[in-house]
Amino acid sequence: MWFSKKSEDIIVELSTNPVEGLSSSEVERRKAQYGLNKLEGKKGKTLIQLFFAQLNDILIYVLIAAALISGFLGEISDAIIIGIVILINAIVGIVQESKAEKALDALKQLSTPKTIVKRDGQLVEIPSEEVVPGDIIVIDAGRYIPCDIRLFETANLKVEESALTGESVPVDKDAEMVLDAPDTALGDQKNMAFSSTLATYGRGVGIAVATGMNTEIGKIAKMLNEDEDSKTPLQIKLAELGKTLSIGAIIICAVMFLVGFLQKRNLLDMFMSSISLAVAAIPEGLPAIVTIVLAMGVQRMIKQNAIIRKLPAVETLGSVNIICSDKTGTLTQNKMTVTKFYCNKELKTIDDLNIENSSEKLLIENLVLCNDATFSETSRTGDPTEIALVEAGIKFNLFKDELEASHKRVNEIPFDSDRKLMSTVNTYDNKFIVMTKGALDNMLTICTKIYENGQVIPLTQEMKNTILDESYKMSDDALRVLGAAFKETPNTNVEISTLENDLIFIGMIGMIDPPRLEVKDSISLCKNSGIKTIMITGDHKNTAFAIAKELEIAEDISQVMSGQELDKLNDEELSEKVKHLRVFARVSPEHKVKIVKAFKSHGNIVSMTGDGVNDAPSLKAADIGVAMGITGTDVAKGASDMILTDDNFSTIVSAIKEGRNIFNNIKKSVIFLLSCNLGEIIALFFAILLGWATPLKPIHILWVNLITDTLPALSLGVDPGDPDIMKNKPRSPKDSIFKNSVGSLIFNGLLIGLLTLAAFIVGIKIHTGSTSLFPLYPSNLTEDALIYARTMAFIVLSVSQLIHSLNMRSEDKSIFSLGLFTNKFLIGSIVLGILIQDLIITIPFLANIFNVINLTGTDWLVVTVLSLIPLIANEIIKIFKRMSNSKKEIA
Incomplete structure (x- = not known):
């Protein structure tokens, strides 16, 4: 208690x-x-639980059943190889899931309040x-x-x-x-x-x-059993695709089995072929690959100072076409420096301030005492504006700790984004003085007197106009203006609501926060990428425009709207005007929600930055809420999708670039896997439909599917980013992952399938010396001829798929211009895959299990030529694509 x-x-x-x-x-x-x-x-899953979770799949159940039936019927080698495939699939799944979990755990650690x-x-x-x-x-x-x-x-x-x-x-x-x-x-x-x-x-x-x-x-224990669903829209779509493929695979398998039955083929062989085809049709490893590619991409973003709190944000980033950004600290350096001040009817540089003048001294004392920043030789904490004010005091030997020791703070009204003011009550000998600082326009409405050269006199409207004119001059120089006022109060028991009225105006200071050096280039990059940059600031309209013009965000003052102007518009009017606006000045956090909704009303995908408590609604309203990692409150971070650890606008642009590349890499993996699986279906389906001997045994398909489902697909998932990705317009979130890729998928699937059949036919021809197609029928083939032809088909199917992975790195760029070795993981995967295939046919023990034989030098030449055709064909197609794109650019 x-x-x-x-x-x-x-x-x-x-x-x-x-x-x-x-x-x-x-x-x-x-x-x-x-x-x-x-x-x-929640306790993490044990290794055993993870293992059985990998087996909890309808197709794995079918494979297990197939292995048991094969063993029961004496096909021990088939049963063993199916068991190995199941085991390897499970191990790969466990490794991928554990890596993804570790990556997500690391994110949780980084986003800890x-x-x-x-x-x-x-x-x-x-x-x-x-x-x-x-x-x-x-x-x-x-x-x-x-x-x-x-x-x-x-x-x-x-x-x-x-x-x-x-x-x-x-x-x-x-x-x-x-x-x-x-x-x-x-x-x-x-x-x-x-x-x-x-x-x-x-x-x-x-x-x-x-x-x-x-x-x-x-x-x-309120939070003990929270189980967050971290599936992204893409993962959900791919899960739906998996269900569609499952239905399609079952239909194809049923047709295959029926055709085989009518052709009076061996029912066990047909059963095994149907099952292996069903497994080949569905890339079981796809969900795990997508998860790990997302997680690894997120880890790369962390190194670039962007913490992704929610995985769906990775996909959404690639579609962002509006970035609404705070000015201070994000577009600027967040290193405020006081450069000018206005007091006693004079505008001077800060170096000309006379500490012996009572008004000028009180101005600096006000700004140091009405201040929550802490400042020492070793650390500086607090708002950059307040730190700048403390530094200004130090110039004149007015140290904050010494001032607070002699003028103790006894009450306060913290800064509020609606009032745009802060007030403290400090002791001055036997008196209590209210010190107020804040936005000039708000302050002038509550000031009735002015302190000039040690005298308190009435503040006339003419004086207010003069003060405002001087503030506009500072604003035109991109200076942020803060006013200072005071009054004496009889005691500390005064109502809080009365502290900020009937104040005595002292003066104002102008400070500047220069733009970050790299931001201008990032804004230019956004412009070329079809992304509009919108600047949001609490500064005066003229100050905001001065910075925006320097950064090339806005070209004319008509592109700037103030908070007061925004308040006069309803949602429909703002939605119409927002098309031409680039800067919002003197806005409160509440205005941000209206701004986000106005941009979203035109179908834009909006990113919004924020750091305060009141920014949470706008961060949630935006498609991508971006919180500041340095100046941001825990509330803002909790409401965000992404946190910037350096509070830098350029980091948002880098994250968008990375988001686009991650999505592209996932797309590469998906299209690659499906085109390979389509090739396997075509090779088997056509052969059976035509009544030919099956060109591949079930264990061949299962083994090839295992190779293409893991290392090459994962290697494509971590492909180096396309340096020209930001030259493209933002992707519409409504676009299918197959947009502009269906033709390539079908073409390469057909090509791989037909090349596999071609290898099978060539193998039969070489072994029998026949020129007729009839030896392709089972009744006309010896077991030796079948083994020989299937070996060639097996090698071509696997190697052509591995070679095809090189095509997936770009839709129009040649692999030779990209550089063969710029993705070393992919080259390693291809080399390892070919080496494994070679070992299978050359090591007698493995050759017996897979029912294959060693090939001669001539055979390897044929197999190599056939396997390289997908690469050659796609390189030729890319030449025509590049010629077409060049013509479009010229036009």
Whole structure:
């Protein structure tokens, strides 16, 4: 019952120091004692469970049945090889699934909320999992509470506790309260803050009293059995495709079996061929391949400073055609510097500020005291704007810690994105002074007087107009303008609502946050890719346009709309105007939702950036919500699909590029697998339909299918990105994965199937010396002739598929221009596949199992020529494609 104890007693009980926090050595000791601050999740599957999960498939059941029947009928080699295929498929599936799980676990670790704690006398930001009992926790608006905390200092702190109590209205917290009733409900424990709840307003400091499973949320184990469905739309579509293929395979197999029965073929052979064809028709490894390609792609994105929180975002990224981006820190360097100030009717550079002048000194004191940033030689924490103000004070030996020591803060109203103001109440000798800073236009509406050269005089409308004119000059120079005001208040018990009225205007400062050097190139790249960049900022309209023009986002002031103008439009009017807009200035987070909806109303796929608590609705409304990893609140991160660890616009563009490449690589794998499987169906189906001897035994098909379902497909999944991918327009999310590829799929499937049949025919001709087609019928063939011909068909089927994987790297670029060795994994897969095939026919033990024989040099020449035809044919087709594309570009 921590709520019933005084904070002083808890400090003693937990052996902590509210000023210094815990020492590093003590933290390590407590970690060992209490463990990590996290809830226990679901236990992972054991190796045995994973293995049986891989076998839980209708086609695997059919294969097992086929193996048992083969063994029962004395076909031991067939039974063994089917068993090996099942086993290898299961092992590959386990490896792929475990890799995908590890990749997803790594993502969860990277997106763990951060917490500010006091340790070794310093404020440090750590992953919330590392919090231990006794830690001194600093809470500000927008952060999740990392553990159960007994508060000992609060300033207008409100916490939303719906995750625990179900009550959505934020609760006011009061550190001074001590509750005696032992049965006080959680919702009434106002001196406590609980794990997984959310600070929505104000700030506070407290002691961690319970972590992990010992917290209130841990006791009810609310999150223990959450099982998130991480399947992407693509995976769902491919699962549906698998069902369609299954039905088609069953129909084909039934027709094959019926034809074979009418032709009075061996029913066991027909049964085995039908089953192997069913398995060949469906790429069982496809879901696992898609998952691992997505997971590996996401890992690559992490290295480029983009954390993907939800796998569907990877697909959506490739379709983004609108990027709505905050200016500060994303398009700019987030290194604000005060360059100018206006005071005593004069606009000067900051270097000309006279600290001996009472008005100018009060201006700087106001900006340093009305400020939540912390600044030391070793660390700087807080909003970049506030850090810049503290740095401006240091220029004139006005150090924040010294000022706060002599002018103690006794009350405050935190910054609010609607008010665009912040106020503190500080002691000045025996007086209390309200210090307010914020947006100039909002401030002038609440100021009635002005402080000039030590005198307080009425603030006339003419003076306001002059001040605004001077602010426009600063804005035209791309400076962000902040106003400062003050007033004296009789005591600290004044109503909060009255602190920000009847203020005395002191002056204003202008600061600049220069554009990031690389952003201009990224915006140009977006423009060439059919992606529009929209800048959103709280800055003045002129300031916003100055930056937008420099970055080539906007060309004319007519492309800029302010928040006030936006408020005057209904949804339909904004939807019409938004087509021509590129910049939104002086907007609040609430406006962002309207902006997103307006762009989406035209069928656009919209990405939106955000970092604040109030940005969460717009991040959810966007197709891709992008949170800032450095300045972003936990709420924004929780609502996002992607987190930027460097808060850089260029990272969004890199993520879009990577998203496009990931989708392309998955498409390559899918089309490759299906074209290969189609080739196997055609080879068997045509031969049986024509009454010929079957060109392949069931174990041949199963083995070839195993090879093409794993290494080559996976290697295509990690193919190096197409350097020209950003020259293409964004992909429509409605487009099928087979768009522009159906013809290639059918052509290559037919080609591989016919080449396999051609190898079978050539093998028969070489062995029998006959020129007639009739020896292809079973009754006219000896067992030796069949083994010889099937060996050639087996090799051509497998090698032609492996060679065909090279064609899949690009739809129109030659493999020779791409570079044969730019995907070393694919080359390794091809070489390994050919080597395995060679070992199968040359090692007597394996040759007996597969019922094949060693080939002569002449045979290998024939097989090589036939296997290379898919590569040659596709290279010729690509030449015509490139000629066609060149003509279109010229036209």
